[in-house]
Ligand SMILES: N[C@@H](CC(=O)c1ccccc1NC=O)C(=O)O
C-alpha cells in the first residue's frame with residue numbers, strides 16, 4: 001500500500017527552538033471541569049518552530065506574508081535527494097543529481113543528528129545555488145535543517161537569494177528514514193494573514 005509518510009517534527013513542550021526564540025507550549029487553558037463541556041487548548045509558539053515554511057517577510061519588511069504565498073507550491077511531486085556528510089549545499093554537492101522536471105526538491109543531509117538539541121552548526125545553502133536551481137525549474141527547496149543559512153548568519157544570504165530566484169523555503173523536515181526518489185508532497189502553511197512563517201504538517205507518498 002502506498003501510504004502517506006509523516007516527515008514533520010512532533011510538536012511537544014520539549015521541541016527545541018532557535019536560541020532565544022519563544023518556546024513551544026500547548027496547554028489546556030479552559031478545562032472540561034471549568035467550562036462544563038470541553039477542554040480548550042492554547043498554543044504558544046514561534047512561527048519558525050519544527051517543520052515550517054518561511055515567508056519573505058521573515059527577512060524582508062516589504063516581503064510577502066504567509067497568506068500571499070501560492071498554496072500550489074506546497075502540494076505536488078517532489079524529489080528527495082540524499083547528501084550526507086556535506087559541509088555546504090551548493091552546485092558542486094548537487095553535481096550529478098538529476099533535477100530534470102523537479103519543481104520541489106527535498107534535501108536529506110542527516111546533519112541535524114540529535115533533534116533534542118539545537119545544532120551549533122549546519123551545512124548552509126550556498127547563495128549561488130538559488131540561480132542554479134531556478135534555472136532548472138525548482139520552486140520549492142526543503143531541508144532537514146532549521147535554516148537554509150548558517151546558524152550564526154545575520155545576512156541570511158541564502159534566504160534572500162532563494163526568494164529573489166522565486167524559490168520557496170521549507171525547513172525542519174524529518175527525512176531520516178526516507179530513501180531518495182520521487183514522491184508526492186503536501187506541506188501546507190496555515191492561512192496566517194500577517195505571519196512571517198507557518199508550521200506545516202509535511203507528508204510524502206512514493207510516486208508509482
Ligand atoms: N532563519 C531561521 C530563523 C532565525 O534565523 C531566527 C529565528 C528565531 C529567532 C532568531 C532567529 N535568527 C536570529 O538571528 C528560520 O528561517 O527559521
Ligand SMILES: [Zn+2]
Nearest residue numbers: 048054171197
Ligand atoms: Zn524559518
Ligand SMILES: [Zn+2]
Nearest residue numbers: 054147148171
Ligand atoms: Zn529560514
